[in-house]
Amino acid sequence: MNSETVRFDFNNMLEHTLGRGKGLRVADIDGVRKRAHAIHGAIQEMRRAGTTPFYNVLFEEGELTQILEVADKIRQRWENLVVLGVGGSALGAKALHQALNHPLHNWLPAEEREGVRLFVADNIDAETFGNLLEYLEPSRTLFNVISRSGETAETLAQFLIVREHLSRALGPGRHKEHFLLTTDTEAGPLRRIAETEGYASLSLPGGVVGRYSVFSAVGLLPAAASGVDVRSLLAGARAMGDRCAVPEVWENPAYINGALHYLSQRKRGKGICVIMPYSDLLMGVAEWFCQLWAESLGKGRDLRGGRVQGAQCPVRALGITDQHSQLQLYVDGPDDKVIDFIRVERFSRPIAIPRSYQGSEDLAYLGGHGLSELLLAEGHATEAALTSNGRMNSTILLDRITPHTIGQLLFMFEIQTVFAAGLYRVNPFDQPGVEKGKRLTYGIMGRRGYEKERREIMLWQRKKKRRFIL
């Protein structure tokens, strides 16, 4: 295990540190060992059957070569890359950009950046989207439209708007070379448009669900174009894959973390998991995890169609910032949470706190320490404050933030989530709960065939009483 290896410390999830009745017992975890072996077997079976393609994209050298070639050309030709996409089409690129590029990447002079400026437009708010389009010089901007199905209403609306915006700015017919469409190999309107009109495109292997697509063209192309070393990222993911190839829950970091979350909910009533990195750069990773976890496990039906309760609600928090916002609730409020810390041990910038005011006791203790030392001290103090109050918590440790450690971290979360789905007995790859909202939207927008949904919306509106609106 070298210093780049991501570690996982789960002492504070267990009774031996938290006190009797407050954490899990070793026997609780032993109790899922057999099931873990069975789930491991089922996952291997799915891999062989090709139903979990997200495992395999890590090894597709041909795909990677193509992505890197396209990214190289983008870096040479364009100043700005705008991702038009939402959810799984956006969060991976955002996480990688925030973690691995300079915090002010987009605002640095061109010569100080290693790749294009990257913007991710994952909402359809007219204020932000309109102002972004106005801000970017059209002639220097490439739009990467990402939708696995090719049908995402918001992304299609953005595409239509940008298409006209570019035609107006650059002259008719000149817009086409400003687009790269990333979508299914065969199906959907975006693929149809790419084929019939000759837009540049990248293909997604069948079955890669959005939230598991960070290691495909969806996440890798924007990352590589903006300067992330994606080969090292993939090597990290593969290294974690190797560590998670064992069926024994006590030895597999992804499986034990999945089991701890499941058991903390089922045995100790923790309905909330807070993911709390002590690093600004990892908030995008936390956000990405929240989608992965919520959409994969937040199910009302198990694999056989029976009612289930679904998983913990993921919440993201930031150390030290949220110590001054949410920590009061986590320490003293309802004991219904587990806190998943992510701690980074080394920061690349050493900043010393000067020894000024050595005569003042309320200032002197700071001087001579590094700023990162203070950050780490607060992380340890918060961990101890929670633990001493019997609150379950665990810590993922990264020596430094590098493409290799981030690759490990993201892939660990993917395996953890699929494994937890096995424990919850739910399908981690579908999202039936959002279908109704989509159909109702079609109804309001007047799409043909959705007249019933249009009437249903009006029915709900009519049910409302005036006296309950202030």
Next chain:
Amino acid sequence: MNSETVRFDFNNMLEHTLGRGKGLRVADIDGVRKRAHAIHGAIQEMRRAGTTPFYNVLFEEGELTQILEVADKIRQRWENLVVLGVGGSALGAKALHQALNHPLHNWLPAEEREGVRLFVADNIDAETFGNLLEYLEPSRTLFNVISRSGETAETLAQFLIVREHLSRALGPGRHKEHFLLTTDTEAGPLRRIAETEGYASLSLPGGVVGRYSVFSAVGLLPAAASGVDVRSLLAGARAMGDRCAVPEVWENPAYINGALHYLSQRKRGKGICVIMPYSDLLMGVAEWFCQLWAESLGKGRDLRGGRVQGAQCPVRALGITDQHSQLQLYVDGPDDKVIDFIRVERFSRPIAIPRSYQGSEDLAYLGGHGLSELLLAEGHATEAALTSNGRMNSTILLDRITPHTIGQLLFMFEIQTVFAAGLYRVNPFDQPGVEKGKRLTYGIMGRRGYEKERREIMLWQRKKKRRFIL
């Protein structure tokens, strides 16, 4: 009630829309009417006694005049304003900046901005803080150090670092004019430094707790300096104050919202409240609310020292973005949440979706609508999808985002929180749960008098077993 009046629609919190046993009954709300009258009386009593000064800062014309004068000078002299502060010293300024300035404010050419560029440094991550200092031209940058107690370790560390950074960049002694200290009128190290060394400073009225300080110099100075119309903001807050001056819970938007949250937890077991604006610009407001709510109500002891369970865990989500991330969990997962939508009815930028591809059914329905229409349609569809599945939700309606509506919204949340504290019987103005973590941090950092805490930290570390670290 004019079009600028913020409205609150709570139909979908009640049984009559959700179905029997799924929402609150009218009788549930009637059941807290008497207590609401008593809490109202207690709040009025506290206002008279001066223990809730956040109510009164709205009316202090003298303070406001001073803040506006300082802000004017800042706008004339400086290009960048950096807030050094965290929690209540940061979140108000961030919320106002995001809601009311241009989404790309900091990156626009100077002539297109109405005020200084605003940066809020509310973490001590060496990567982000170090890079920010490197990026900003020292000679054009003012640092507003904000800490009510003047003792916040992270803010003091930032202050010491910036002080030396400026001395080095500008020559010894030249740093002083680059600081504005906002702190207590009399106590604490920052006040002492301001007085003895002659730093410019603003005073906080005694007793204004950080998370209730957005309408004091803490929130108003950065807002005014960056171009926000704070007079209109305060007028909005006062207008909401007038509407919330009635003791009757059925007529008071802040009280009914506080009561609905309390009752949804106590009567229907909802341990989570999700605040979900359909507007990018309001995510800062959501974040600000999460602190206000969590730190005010996340208490383990009531006013008499008895054990209590504390309030709901606040979570922020963004429409439409989180429809593609969290909505599956909200619709289908555990029924332990209430969703608080914030809907904006009108956007200042009309963006039309072009009528391209009218022959393709999967694209044609979008054409001819506005982008904001699609956003609103998705908001209504999400509301209906949740409601039809029996999930409790309510909606705060803003006609537009203006200083006046934002003033109303923020002040409504403040009153709602103080009122809810009355129902929970907890003190909304303290945060005893974070004290232990602060003392443990002092211990690790070697502050004199905290040797016991240092030993405690080592004890927790020693309790850890190697086999529970992978």
